[in-house]
Amino acid sequence: METPGHSNRRDLATGASLFVLSVVWVVIVYVTVPTGSGVGPRAFPLVLGLVLMALSAILVGASLGNRRREAEPVPAARADANGPERKAARTALRLRLQVLVTVCATIAIYGYLMQKLGFVVATFPTVVTLLLILKERRILVLLGMGLGITFGCWLVFGKVLGAYMPGGTWISLF
Amino acid sequence: MDLLIAALQVTVSPVTLIAIFSGCLLGVIFGAIPGLTFTVAMALVVPMSFALDAAPAIGLLLGTYIGGMTGGSVSAILLGIPGTPSAAATVLDGYPLTRHGKASLALGTAVVASAFGGFVSLIIMMFSVDFVAGLAMRFGPAETFGLLIFGLSTICGLSAGSIVKGLIGAIIGLMVMTIGVDEMSGMQRLTFGTITLQQGINILVAMIALFAVPHVIDAFVQHYRSDRELNELADVRAELPSIRDLARNFWLMLRCSLIGTGVGAIPGTGGPIAAFLAYAHAKKTSKTPEKFGQGAMEGVVAPETANNAVTGGAMIPLLSLGIPGDPATAILLSGLLIHGLIPGPMLFLEHSLEIYEIYLAIVAAYAFVVAIQLLGIRFFVQLLRVPAHLLAVGIVIMCGYGAFTIRNSVFDVVAAAVLGAMAYGLNRARIPLTPIILGLVLGPSIEREFRTAMILSEGRLDIFYTSVPAAGFLLVAFLIVGIQLFKSVRAYFAKSSPKVKSDASTQSN
Incomplete structure (x- = not known):
């Protein structure tokens, strides 16, 4: 069965990975896609990348908050590492x-x-x-x-x- | 009338009938086997429909959809394991009926109830789809953009466990579809100078990757951990209920058909919700509610009628507005698109013959499904004994073949493998797949309509709030997402407050 600790770790890893991915995406879009005129070809992928960045930051923040709240005893977790x-x-x-x-x-x-x-x-x-x-x-x-x-x-x-x-x-x- | 006769001639042609029958058979098989969903079957069938004309191709997809929706009841009744999520409510009384030795009657009743629900929803769909499409005819790009955002937000809000993860899924789907040559400016986006990426990620490759590859990985992992035990199944056949039994349940079936059609018409809801609502309604209105859960036939009739009525309901926003309500109708939408049928109000003006063909294909599909289930039930019982990992080997082949034949390109097969690995990762991270698939399907339209609206308004955003329908759709979309976000934030802080209080009291002591 999945524990809250496991679910938090998973969300943290997911959020962090998606955050990195969205940063890379935004940089690539900004550098390689031309702006064009009006709402050009860059606008949509750029905005989507920024929204993903914000959402993944929320996921990271929420999982860190949950983790702190559950206050997992660090020594126990370390001792458990080889359990x-x-x-x-x-x-x-x-x-x-x-x-x-x-x-x-x-x-x-x-x-x-x-x-x-x-x-x-x-x-x-x-x-x-x-x-x-x-x-x-x-x-x-x-x-x-x-x-x-x-x-x-x-x-x-x-x-x-x-x-x-x-x-x-x-x-x-x- | 001429159109109906012309459509009938196309539908009863041998190729179309074979295609509908094949789809029904495949759908019932995939629906009947727990773990193999009919959405996987539809994702695998779409590339095969490429070679066919529009009528048999749509028949093949509709047959798979309808067959799958109906097939889920087989394992729900015989094994107590729903073949599809929509059949979960059928387990509650279907499996007790099997243990009481009434499996044959339960299966037969489920088949008849399913067909009844499907036919009633088809009739409602035929009358309402024209009306909704007529309203949508007045929509310009701003209104269509609002409508698409409304559809996407409903699905994110209703289908996902976590609204943030649902939104992440939708954004990922939308992002993937921006890769390739921009259709409005002709400029390349995220192609890295490669020719293969210029066409973008093919929607059908993405479907195979999202649905079939994670399923295969799960089946193999399960096999390595421990072999699935072979199911012990008695020899059964489907037994039709008597006219008297049907007459007794007629009003219940009619009410549940209305529930199913209504629920199906709301994007993001689908079969499971309709089935459980109908089950609760049947129990509430029954004279013997205490029998529910012990093997009441109404407990099979209600969910089976409702989950099949969802098929007609889901076709209303799909055909009239181009908004798919769930992954299955999203795949159906992509199947229509590759055959040049663009759902939306114009479909009724430009392709009225094909609309009649769709109606007739649904009728034929239900007739085939009833025949297949009544005559072939013993075959399905044998299929339920086949280990999941052996079936998954066949799916690997269909994934590779399906992805390859879309554009005769190894790149698409590799893309299916890579995207499949990513889809598995997202699955493990509990990012729901439904918003991703909706983002993939609706992404190009959302961008196109927004940019067209901005061109029309010469770059001013007031086009979205001066139009009442556009502003209405966007307002409801923001409300849906806003309410879900507010609930999540409240739940997050509510979870922490008792602990904080208890910590505070401990410290003060």
Whole structure:
């Protein structure tokens, strides 16, 4: 279950990250986007950046205020740093980050493979690799899902709905 | 009449019917499986609709929307887990009915109630949408800007847990849509000199990133932590309620249809609120309120009628004003836009044939949904046994394929992956996704209308407060946000005062 302390830390980190992001955004917009005439192209992104800056400052301020009010005893927090709860939280965070990187990298690599090898050749190995990463070792599931998803999508999207199926610049099977 | 016949000819063409049926099937499947929302299905389906003509493409999206809204009741009744948030109220009496051995009747009743709610809301929509669009015909850029800000603020105010986070979400959505070539001046904004960014972030790529990628990450994390137990499900079928049962619940269904349509027409509310309001209404007006929660059939009829009536209600501001009320209608809006149908008052003048096609597609979708649920319930029961991570593998493929086919570009796939990672981060930070998606969809229109109004007024802001509708919309928008902010500030200080007092008393002692 989420504690108020955890929620405050999360809000503080979110607010601080968004504040930095909005400062970077405002600087880039101010430097690179010309003003134009009247309400020009710079106005909207600049105002939006400033509003995000203000809102993230409010989030940081509110979470700092909550933190002070709850008055977490600092020594206890430090002693708790290696406690089982913190360890579990760190493990969970590491797992989430690993999965996030795996999923996003798989999608990006799959896109590249689709362009070079075409939909059919790229999809089967992507499905099987993902299943292996998910610790699936049953041959029937690996082959069944790999072939099923590949040819199911090819049939439904490519043939029935007539959607475009990437052919591949290196290999073009279909 | 000629238009209706022409629209009927298009709607009953094999391609359109197959598209509507496919959408319904996909929607019911995604709606029925807990964790897989039909919004994910809609985000994945939009790129596929690219290759189709307008009628089958809209049919595919409407079918997915309606199928998803109805499908949520399957797992709510059989497992006690709502497939969609809109089906949460159905669990209260649907699951007790399953435990009493009445699962088949509960499923059949839910299907009939859903279709009833959908049809009634469609009729209300057909009559009211013209009227609202007629009013909106008088709007200029200042009024439209006010209306769009009103829509966005309602969603931030009503849908988010924290108003500050809701506003942050909307601002992020609006910011993302400013990337690319500015459509009014032709100047580049935040493109860093790259050609790929000149077209900006594609709205469909953003939809895939926001809805599908975080879902896949969650499913995989859940799998690594502990495998989901396979659900124990009895063999069931859908059993239609008797005419007598339907007649007994007729007035309740009609009242709940009105509740659902009314709630659906208010942006930022949606199915869950309508379903719980209808459930509370049914309990309040029942002669046997003590049976609610124990397995009362009215407890299934009321929420299922209302949450499906939301579909027609939500279409009123969408079609007449171009304001989507929730993520699903926002995706529907983007689907309409890519086929050249710009919702708003002009849609009724320029695309009246397509309007009739939309009405007929909704009718066909409900007919298909009833058939699919009644005949295919055993298939859905089997689907509920498939582990979530295996389904997520299929979604990864659809994410990549969907993003790629939008512009045949690897850049879009990479953008979907990067934005997906960001969306997951925002999700973890409890920044609500609904305002982000609304910011993405409404962002370009808000900027365009504001700048056009400023050109018309030669740079004076009085154009926004001398027009009564514009000033009215903006005033209500500021009131909504202001009231929510005031409540948050009051809650913040109220939380601190008892502790401060107790600290003070401790010190004085």
